Amino acid sequence: MNSRRRFIQNTSLAGLAMTIQPNLSLFAAQDQILGHGDFKYKIDPTWGNLDPDKYPVVNCHEMVMDRKGRMILLTDEVKNNVLIYDQSGKLLDSWTLGLDRAHGLSLVDEGDAEYLWVVDNGGRVVKTTLNGVVVSEVVSPIKEGIYDEKMRWVPTETAIGHNGDLYIADGYGSQYFLQYDKNGKFIRKFGGPGQGDAQFSTAHGIAVDSRGGKEPTLLCTSRGHNSFKRFTLDGQYIETIFLPGAFVCRPVIHGENLYAGVCWSRLRYLEQTDNSGFVTILDQSNKVVSNPGGTAPEYRNGELQLMVQKEPVFKHCHDVCIDQDENIYVCQWNAGKTYPIKLTRV
8 A cells, every 4th residue: 555545544534533533432332232121222323423514413402203203303503403314314304493402302293293392491482393384382481470580491391291281391490390271371380399299300301101091190300309200180299200320301101111311320329420321211110121321220129229320331311212113212412412322122
């Protein structure tokens, strides 16, 4: 090989190394099996990677799958708040609302069409078509008199009930969940900050749970309490699902299982550790059955033991999306502006 060809090859390799630098741990772990029991996965280290000059991301906050099987990703990059992939990881479309704090993404199928609810930490809660046309927007509860002027409004997530009711998590603000009817009329708020059973510390996410054909209930995240808290649809507290060590984000229900990204884990109860995320999976009885990237779930006398990151594959798992083959797509916060990670079930 002459010196010119050697120089070109070395330069190309250096460029490639710079491109994949944030994901080198993924390439190193691509042959490793993550997870436990019947829920084990292999990493696809290249899924969804794009040209960051054309389609940059800051944080890959959340992802949903539409009825066509397209993977819709929300980012807080104003150039492209939404990236739409096919399941091979090919980009199909992108659009933006110009939101620099885009955080929450929910999909609702209204029969005639599917719609997105996009939540921005700057205070906006917006309903759009799948191609980004704004349909409606929720008025700030401060302007509506639902909150007084001293209360903070920093919404993080939405969920939609079977009757069309909209629930909004004010997870970075006043720690309430707000309920509206399908016409946008305010019904009630519940929760609030504190250490009580029905109170919250980072009320980060919410989902409607109707697994097992049971009466639908609300699963609400209390991330600082390492737990999901169950409420009736009218905001009455039922129970707490404690996940010791796991700073969970929103609950994601697929089939009879519950999945969640763990943004941090902690080695002691008073200390969270940076870059310590993993994914947790619960069965229909809300028993943890697998922790891809984390320690194996262990129960002693019926009590779940402390869970922490085991493999340093993930940084801050902010959300997961599950496809029809039960593969997991992991969105991360504060992870070097990297794209989602696909976990292929094995």
